[in-house]
Amino acid sequence: MSRKRKAESGEVLKIGNKTISLEGYLTKKPKTATSTPSTSTSDNNTPVPSTENETITKDPREFKPSRPLTGDPSLFATRRALPLYLYQDRIRSILSKKDVLVLVGETGSGKSTQVPQFLYQERWCQRRRVKVKTKVLDKEGNEVLEEGGKAKTREETVNVGGVIAITQPRRVAATTLAGRVAKECGTPLDTSGRGTGFKGRGPKGKDGKGSKGGKEGEEWDEENDVVEEMGKNNGGDEEVIEENGNEKKDRKDQEKGLVGYSVRFDHRVPPGTKIKYVTEGMLLQELLRDPHLRQYSAIIVDEIHERSVDVDLLSGFLKQIVTGDKAGRGGIPLKVVVMSATAQVERIKKFFSSDDSLKKGTSGEEVEYLEIEGRQFPVEVIYEPKPVPDIQEALLKTVFKIHTQEPLSDKHGKKDILCFLTGQEEIEAAQRLIEEFAETLDPKVPKVKVFPLFGQLSMEAQHEAFQPIKHPFTRKIVLATNIAETSVTVPGVRYVVDCGKAKVKQYRPRLGMESLLAKPISKSSAIQRTGRAGREGPGKCFRLYTADTFATLPKTDLPEILRTDVLGAVLTMKARGIDDVLSFPLMDRPELEAVENALVHLHVLGALGDDGRITDTGRKMVLFPVTAPYARVLLAAADPRYDCLLEAIDIISCITAGDDIFMQVRSEEDKEAVDVYRKELQRREGDLITYLNTMQRFVSTPSADRGTFCKQRRINVRNMRQALNIRKQLRSLSVKNKMLDAESLMPDAEVTYQPVSPETAERILKAFLKGFAMKTAVLAPDASYVTAHGKHVVAIHPSSSLHGVKREAIMFLEHVYTQKNYAKKVSAIQAGWIAEALAA
DNA sequence: GAGCACTGC
Numbered sequence: 001m002s003r004k005r006k007a008e009s010g011e012v013l014k015i016g017n018k019t020i021s022l023e024g025y026l027t028k029k030p031k032t033a034t035s036t037p038s039t040s041t042s043d044n045n046t047p048v049p050s051t052e053n054e055t056i057t058k059d060p061r062e063f064k065p066s067r068p069l070t071g072d073p074s075l076f077a078t079r080r081a082l083p084l085y086l087y088q089d090r091i092r093s094i095l096s097k098k099d100v101l102v103l104v105g106e107t108g109s110g111k112s113t114q115v116p117q118f119l120y121q122e123r124w125c126q127r128r129r130v131k132v133k134t135k136v137l138d139k140e141g142n143e144v145l146e147e148g149g150k151a152k153t154r155e156e157t158v159n160v161g162g163v164i165a166i167t168q169p170r171r172v173a174a175t176t177l178a179g180r181v182a183k184e185c186g187t188p189l190d191t192s193g194r195g196t197g198f199k200g201r202g203p204k205g206k207d208g209k210g211s212k213g214g215k216e217g218e219e220w221d222e223e224n225d226v227v228e229e230m231g232k233n234n235g236g237d238e239e240v241i242e243e244n245g246n247e248k249k250d251r252k253d254q255e256k257g258l259v260g261y262s263v264r265f266d267h268r269v270p271p272g273t274k275i276k277y278v279t280e281g282m283l284l285q286e287l288l289r290d291p292h293l294r295q296y297s298a299i300i301v302d303e304i305h306e307r308s309v310d311v312d313l314l315s316g317f318l319k320q321i322v323t324g325d326k327a328g329r330g331g332i333p334l335k336v337v338v339m340s341a342t343a344q345v346e347r348i349k350k351f352f353s354s355d356d357s358l359k360k361g362t363s364g365e366e367v368e369y370l371e372i373e374g375r376q377f378p379v380e381v382i383y384e385p386k387p388v389p390d391i392q393e394a395l396l397k398t399v400f401k402i403h404t405q406e407p408l409s410d411k412h413g414k415k416d417i418l419c420f421l422t423g424q425e426e427i428e429a430a431q432r433l434i435e436e437f438a439e440t441l442d443p444k445v446p447k448v449k450v451f452p453l454f455g456q457l458s459m460e461a462q463h464e465a466f467q468p469i470k471h472p473f474t475r476k477i478v479l480a481t482n483i484a485e486t487s488v489t490v491p492g493v494r495y496v497v498d499c500g501k502a503k504v505k506q507y508r509p510r511l512g513m514e515s516l517l518a519k520p521i522s523k524s525s526a527i528q529r530t531g532r533a534g535r536e537g538p539g540k541c542f543r544l545y546t547a548d549t550f551a552t553l554p555k556t557d558l559p560e561i562l563r564t565d566v567l568g569a570v571l572t573m574k575a576r577g578i579d580d581v582l583s584f585p586l587m588d589r590p591e592l593e594a595v596e597n598a599l600v601h602l603h604v605l606g607a608l609g610d611d612g613r614i615t616d617t618g619r620k621m622v623l624f625p626v627t628a629p630y631a632r633v634l635l636a637a638a639d640p641r642y643d644c645l646l647e648a649i650d651i652i653s654c655i656t657a658g659d660d661i662f663m664q665v666r667s668e669e670d671k672e673a674v675d676v677y678r679k680e681l682q683r684r685e686g687d688l689i690t691y692l693n694t695m696q697r698f699v700s701t702p703s704a705d706r707g708t709f710c711k712q713r714r715i716n717v718r719n720m721r722q723a724l725n726i727r728k729q730l731r732s733l734s735v736k737n738k739m740l741d742a743e744s745l746m747p748d749a750e751v752t753y754q755p756v757s758p759e760t761a762e763r764i765l766k767a768f769l770k771g772f773a774m775k776t777a778v779l780a781p782d783a784s785y786v787t788a789h790g791k792h793v794v795a796i797h798p799s800s801s802l803h804g805v806k807r808e809a810i811m812f813l814e815h816v817y818t819q820k821n822y823a824k825k826v827s828a829i830q831a832g833w834i835a836e837a838l839a840a
Numbered sequence: 841g842a843g844c845a846c847t848g849c
Contacts, residue, residue, distance in 0.1 A: 280848090308846075308847075423844060482845055729848095797841090819842075
């Protein structure tokens with residue numbers, strides 16, 4: 001499995017004895033240096049010229065909006081108070097002339113809710129019927145050529161525009177924002193009685209509004225037990241009403257609903273929807289069937305500063321549409337509003353300008369920029385005078401300095417403390433220290449109550465951190481990971497203590513594995529943490545590092561695309577018609593080596609052919625909302641040779657449902673009791689067959705007993721529900737793609753549990769090897785496991801049922817460097833199966 | 841003997 005690359009040319013890749021030609025898709029060298037990730041973010045340090053900043057006086061007489069608000073009058077006052085209110089004419093006027101607007105606005109400016117409402121009645125936002133020329137494609141999706149080599153086209157009449165999409169990085173944000181805006185528009189989304197049965201990550205959504213669906217706590221909710229039928233509610237997208245601006249029509253639209261949302265497992269797009277909140281991934285998925293985004297007049301990309309892989313890819317596709325010839329949209333431009341909480345304006349402006357303007361030296365003139373002040377209270381920042389040797393000690397000192405010297409509350413409310421730490425271990429150690437020290441305090445000093453807050457905690461435990469404290473004379477201290485930086489808002493916080501570090505996942509292309517280590521945070525992350533103290537009143541932020549250290553921090557975080565395996569990103573591009581992935585416009589380009597590794601890996605998986613183009617297999621793979629190796633497993637499992645698709649779906653559902661469905665057990669006594677039940681589920685074949693066993697046992701358990709089933713085995717109900725949703729989605733996609741016969745599916749209630757035979761287990765593991773042959777290791781004479789690919793020593797992670805067990809060979813689905821080089825999700829295999837899986 | 845945070849028709 002060794003890989004050799006021709007040193008002198010980048011045009012050919014060799015894998016074993018195979019040669020893949022890179023011609024046609026590795027034609028161009030990237031424009032920016034790719035040797036180190038940091039060089040590609042070089043304009044981080046370029047100060048933004050102040051002349052660029054649109055400064056607008058805030059005299060309401062001068063900028064009184066020319067149009068009255070519409071919608072629910074009871075919400076007018078709140079909307080008028082938003083900083084953004086005064087900018088609506090300006091925003092409308094900019095977008096009537098230009099196609100791209102970069103809008104920088106801090107949290108609380110109202111940009112996510114107000115901007116689409118300013119725009120949806122604009123003339124350019126109406127749906128139109130136009131003639132377009134479409135390329136004729138053959139069955140495989142390749143262009144049909146006319147004589148002379150030109151692509152064959154045919155003329156069609158299509159609808160273009162009418163809808164504004166607003167993208168969000170998270171589901172909760174998309175659904176809560178849609179709910180809020182629908183209410184403001186006077187066309188509330190009725191979300192009652194919708195049994196999607198699971199909720200967002202935290203008790204509070206991003207903007208401090210409660211998330212919805214499902215009830216609080218970890219109990220299995222029988223009412224929500226039945227998951228919603230896929231695709232039932234997403235039929236409204238195509239029925240956009242012809243818009244001609246008369247009042248009667250407007251009223252009709254209001255009855256039908258102006259606002260909708262579309263996130264995985266949950267679609268609410270009423271007929272007549274003009275404003276649609278979507279997750280970034282959802283819009284990428286839409287791009288697969290509609291490359292010109294014809295349904296939309298505008299795309300608003302919100303929270304672009306978070307720089308997920310999805311938003312980076314989306315930006316690339318949007319740039320192509322905006323700066324392209326627009327023939328696919330019948331000449332109608334697509335307007336793009338890019339919204340960010342932090343100013344990386346130059347970079348974004350340059351990115352969305354056409355390359356021609358760069359050559360002419362008129363960079364960015366097609367792109368307008370507007371900055372809007374936020375609504376934050378001032379926060380005083382206090383640094384350590386010199387570097388602290390021990391973070392726990394520094395934390396303890398600072399927390400009790402605040403506690404003993406600062407008031408418990410003021411006219412703005414409670415004055416609680418939020419501490420940012422790196423992980424669970426650090427949080428638990430700090431909790432013990434603080435609680436011990438609090439015992440020694442004078443009884444005249446107020447009491448403290450400590451709440452840990454990290455993702456792996458149960459819903460109930462997370463919820464506690466959000467509740468106002470009941471006891472009088474007590475201060476709340478929340479010890480949180482990064483979860484409190486973007487995902488949730490803890491109310492009542494007026495003091496922030498920031499340790500200056502966070503655990504970040506980083507992919508190492510050379511090793512083919514990822515690491516999870518604590519690293520210094522960026523300036524913008526530090527500022528974000530500080531801001532958490534100023535949501536409800538003036539606050540203070542204690543940074544447990546020096547001002548000099550702050551000055552050395554990188555300006556922004558490394559975007560995710562430079563930190564993860566680009567396998568998925570490359571396949572996403574290939575499937576959307578990008579043959580030359582290296583010349584695809586990206587704000588930050590991954591290292592060449594990372595892209596090459598991804599291409600080779602995709603070739604091994606059979607998603608790319610020897611010519612580097614996407615194969616039939618690759619095209620089938622992208623239809624499934626799982627990573628490429630899992631998609632490959634599904635295709636293999638549907639093959640009569642392996643014939644285990646339902647089993648593979650059960651396993652993949654469990655594994656991709658967020659964090660492990662098995663929660664960790666904290667106390668020793670609990671552990672003993674839980675292990676009795678868990679042991680029953682475990683199989684000697686390893687973790688995969690254990691997951692299968694768990695899912696099969698779960699679905700054959702009567703609804704009424706499922707709560708007990710989960711409780712006894714400490715199964716995370718939220719993740720289990722997610723697993724059921726994924727299972728349902730993968731099953732229905734398999735039927736749709738003719739890999740599964742709908743008739744053969746039995747309702748779960750009618751299936752009696754029977755453990756899989758060792759023969760079936762073998763077929764399942766062999767099907768998984770089709771996606772994970774690269775992630776295998778063989779037992780060496782010294783009793784360590786050595787990877788087949790790269791010859792690294794790996795240890796089996798303690799969370800695996802095979803931890804401490806020696807087998808001939810193993811397959812693992814995850815490979816993470818933390819304390820050690822760990823293999824996770826491990827199965828026992830035979831060494832001979834590896835070669836078998838690699839042979840076509 | 842160990843687990844930053846998100847997400848996908």
